[in-house]
Amino acid sequence: MAEERRTDENVIYVGRKPPMSYVLAVVTQFNSGSEEVIIKARGRAISTAVDAAEIVRNRFVTDAKVKEIKISTESLTNEEGRTSNVSSIEICLTKKKGK
C-alpha cells in the first residue's frame, strides 16, 4: 500500500497563529496533489492543531480522513541549560485519490 512519505512539504507545523492559518496551509497542500498531510504541534498549540484538522475535515476537504494520531514527549533545553518536557502531537490526514 501507500508508502509513508514524509517530505517536508506535507508537514504543517502549528504555532501561535489562529487555526485558519493552518487550515489554509493544509488545504493548499492537498490541492497541490498530496494524498497525505501531517499536522504537528507542541504544547499549547496542540489544541490549535486539533481545531485545524477538524475544520479541514468538516468544511474544506470532506473526503479527508484521520489516518493516525500520535502523541509524544520532547525534551527541550532552554538558554540556561535547563531541560523541560513538552508534549507533542502528529495528526496524519489522508485523502484517497479516485475513491
Add this chain to the structure above:
Amino acid sequence: MAEERRTDENVIYVGRKPPMSYVLAVVTQFNSGSEEVIIKARGRAISTAVDAAEIVRNRFVTDAKVKEIKISTESLTNEEGRTSNVSSIEICLTKKKGK
C-alpha cells in the same frame, strides 16, 4: 478479546486544572484495577489532556500504551442560543494485565 467498557468510572474529563490533577485521577483509576482509561477534553484543555496522558505513560504507569486517539467536533449552544463548534479529543490508555 477485551470488550470496550465505557463505564463512567474509567473516563477522566480534563478541564482547567494543572495536568497533575488528571494524572493522579488516571493513575488511581489504573490502580483500582481498570485495564483501560479514557481521557477526554475539549477546546484549550486538549493540550492538558495530552500532557496528562504523556506524564502517566512516561512516569507513573510505564506499561500503559496509547490504544487509540480520536478527535471530533462538538456543537455547543450558549445562553444566547448561538452555537459554536469546539474540538474534542479522546485518548484511550490501556494496560494489559499479566503481560
